[in-house]
Amino acid sequence: MISQxxxxxxxxxxxxxxxxxxxxxxFGIMRIVNFxxxxxxxxxxxxLMILFDQVGLPFFAAxxxxxxxxxxxxxxxxxxxxRRLVGEELPGMITxxxxxxxxxxxxxxxxxxxxQSVARPxxxxxxxxxxxxxxxxxxxxxxAVLILTAFxxxxxxxxLGLAMRAVALDPExxxxxxxxxxxxxxTAFGLASxxxxxxxxxxAPVYTVGPAMGALPMLKAFVVVILGGLGSIPGAVxxxxxxxxxxxxxxxxxDSTVASIASFVVVLGVIVARPxxxxxxxx
Amino acid sequence: xxxxxxxxxxxxxxxxxxxxGNRYFLYIATMVTILIPMALSxxxxxxxxxxxxxxxxxxxxxxxxxxxxxMNLGVPSGFAILAGGLLxxxxxxxxxxxFLRVKGVYFVLLTYSFAQIVNLNxxxxxxxxxxxNGLFGIPPISYPGGDLISKNTFYFLLGLILTAISLYIMxxxxxxxxxxxxxxxxxxxxxxxxxxxxxxxxxxAAFACSALMAGISGGVYAFFIGFISPxxxxxxxxxxxxVMNVVGGVSxxxxxxxxxxxxxxxxxxxxxxxxxxxxxxxxxxxFFMLFCRKGLVSLVWRxxxxxxxxxx
Numbered sequence: 001m002i003s004q005x006x007x008x009x010x011x012x013x014x015x016x017x018x019x020x021x022x023x024x025x026x027f028g029i030m031r032i033v034n035f036x037x038x039x040x041x042x043x044x045x046x047x048l049m050i051l052f053d054q055v056g057l058p059f060f061a062a063x064x065x066x067x068x069x070x071x072x073x074x075x076x077x078x079x080x081x082x083r084r085l086v087g088e089e090l091p092g093m094i095t096x097x098x099x100x101x102x103x104x105x106x107x108x109x110x111x112x113x114x115x116q117s118v119a120r121p122x123x124x125x126x127x128x129x130x131x132x133x134x135x136x137x138x139x140x141x142x143x144a145v146l147i148l149t150a151f152x153x154x155x156x157x158x159x160l161g162l163a164m165r166a167v168a169l170d171p172e173x174x175x176x177x178x179x180x181x182x183x184x185x186x187t188a189f190g191l192a193s194x195x196x197x198x199x200x201x202x203x204a205p206v207y208t209v210g211p212a213m214g215a216l217p218m219l220k221a222f223v224v225v226i227l228g229g230l231g232s233i234p235g236a237v238x239x240x241x242x243x244x245x246x247x248x249x250x251x252x253x254x255d256s257t258v259a260s261i262a263s264f265v266v267v268l269g270v271i272v273a274r275p276x277x278x279x280x281x282x283x
Numbered sequence: 284x285x286x287x288x289x290x291x292x293x294x295x296x297x298x299x300x301x302x303x304g305n306r307y308f309l310y311i312a313t314m315v316t317i318l319i320p321m322a323l324s325x326x327x328x329x330x331x332x333x334x335x336x337x338x339x340x341x342x343x344x345x346x347x348x349x350x351x352x353x354m355n356l357g358v359p360s361g362f363a364i365l366a367g368g369l370l371x372x373x374x375x376x377x378x379x380x381x382f383l384r385v386k387g388v389y390f391v392l393l394t395y396s397f398a399q400i401v402n403l404n405x406x407x408x409x410x411x412x413x414x415x416n417g418l419f420g421i422p423p424i425s426y427p428g429g430d431l432i433s434k435n436t437f438y439f440l441l442g443l444i445l446t447a448i449s450l451y452i453m454x455x456x457x458x459x460x461x462x463x464x465x466x467x468x469x470x471x472x473x474x475x476x477x478x479x480x481x482x483x484x485x486x487x488a489a490f491a492c493s494a495l496m497a498g499i500s501g502g503v504y505a506f507f508i509g510f511i512s513p514x515x516x517x518x519x520x521x522x523x524x525x526v527m528n529v530v531g532g533v534s535x536x537x538x539x540x541x542x543x544x545x546x547x548x549x550x551x552x553x554x555x556x557x558x559x560x561x562x563x564x565x566x567x568x569x570f571f572m573l574f575c576r577k578g579l580v581s582l583v584w585r586x587x588x589x590x591x592x593x594x595x
Contacts, residue, residue, distance in 0.1 A: 100565075102566065108561065264400045268400070
């Protein structure tokens with residue numbers, strides 16, 4: 001029982017972390033709360049449904065292409081909409097809201113309101129310490145770990161990753177050091193959308209695909225990011241683990257509505273008591 | 284266009300639903316009058332430089348309180364509506380001192396979480412709130428002269444009174460010290476504090492006013508529709524109210540009113556075609572955010588000003 005709860009918690013938290021990383025990256029660098037982040041997740045899932053189910057590409061190729069397509073969409077939105085709103089928090093937020101509504105309505109127009117299921121590439125389960133782990137969730141977990149490692153290496157060792165961390169820390173000084181803001185913004189947005197798209201594509205066979213599917217992961221990412229500190233990358237990882245485990249415990253022991261109430265009460269408490277989150281810098 | 288034409292348009296908009304005798308028309312007009320106070324209540328928080336997503340929660344508190352008072356305790360509807368408004372105000376006064384210390388994005392996220400908590404509680408407690416199914420069969424308000432004035436006309440008139448009171452509160456706020464102090468606080472908080480104004484208490488007062496408007500509007504809504512569910516007071520309502528403010532224009536009281544008069548009928552007409560409703564919404568928001576930040580009202584003002592300089 002306990003090991004099952006732990007395993008469920010870890011599986012859930014990996015997806016939360018991937019969603020939260022992109023969300024926090026955009027906020028850290030552009031000061032924009034991207035309400036449309038969940039819709040990029042949805043876009044990735046629909047792309048996978050078409051590429052894998054209808055075109056018939058191999059699963060991993062379909063996941064990768066879905067991610068890249070989502071990244072391209074993200075970069076396009078950044079260039080057309082968000083570039084001019086960098087640092088303007090409220091207008092940036094409302095524009096992101098508008099984008100989220102538009103993407104949802106386009107999905108509704110193209111695919112209809114019904115949830116659709118994607119053929120599962122992996123079926124069956126395997127046991128670990130008395131817990132039962134479905135293979136499809138295992139594939140998601142492996143994919144998530146690969147994505148997280150790649151993201152970590154990119155942020156830590158590449159010049160672009162270094163530049164992005166510098167801009168998040170101090171945009172003015174890094175500008176003086178010759179970091180070009182436009183490039184950083186589009187990389188950050190592209191990277192964040194890539195993560196959301198990959199998460200959506202990986203999760204598509206596990207759950208169903210539909211126009212409103214982005215709302216829940218978005219909500220979770222938002223809770224994770226507040227918990228860990230808006231704009232903080234290690235915070236997103238820590239927050240994801242905490243939320244994944246508590247969600248798993250509360251959803252098993254209590255009712256899922258109570259679990260949601262509890263997570264919002266925690267968010268409220270964290271914002272009031274420590275708005276910078278567990279690992280965030282002072283604002 | 285000269286100023287009096289706008290007054291005429293306003294008067295025509297009020298009289299037309301009454302004369303038309305068309306129930307659907309009257310229904311939409313009543314929804315407009317119920318949602319104008321909501322749009323104004325979010326506008327009031329925007330005047331504080333903060334976007335509050337808690338307004339639907341205050342509306343929900345008002346709606347559930349007044350409905351439950353009438354259904355379970357047999358309180359007269361008028362008192363029940365007032366009690367609902369007061370409870371929403373009380374909630375704002377309790378959370379205000381905590382919330383209003385927080386600024387910008389964090390305030391938005393805080394009020395969002397608050398609204399979620401209130402809404403999830405409405406969903407969770409089947410007694411007394413009826414859970415996800417909501418409350419059915421809320422008795423309509425009984426009023427004197429029932430055979431002279433139809434039920435729909437009565438609610439429209441009630442909505443108009445509600446709107447008039449909200450507009451009065453907003454005007455008073457604008458003209459009063461508190462309005463000026465809030466404006467000044469947005470301009471230069473440090474200077475204001477140095478001059479001895481107690482920023483937090485002014486903000487709490489405005490926040491409480493905004494909750495009062497939302498709570499009373501919720502009560503009237505509950506009796507008008509006769510059915511309430513958590514769904515009516517969710518994030519979607521916040522989005523609707525933001526759209527009304529952005530389309531109309533946030534910098535004047537007239538903006539949200541204009542926004543409601545345009546957006547509410549649009550919403551009703553597109554009710555069965557949700558995908559188009561979303562599309563129109565998103566595109567409107569995007570257009571006004573990117574190209575016309577001051578909203579439609581700025582275009583109206585420009586028209587008026589041009590006329591007064593005689594170069595129209």
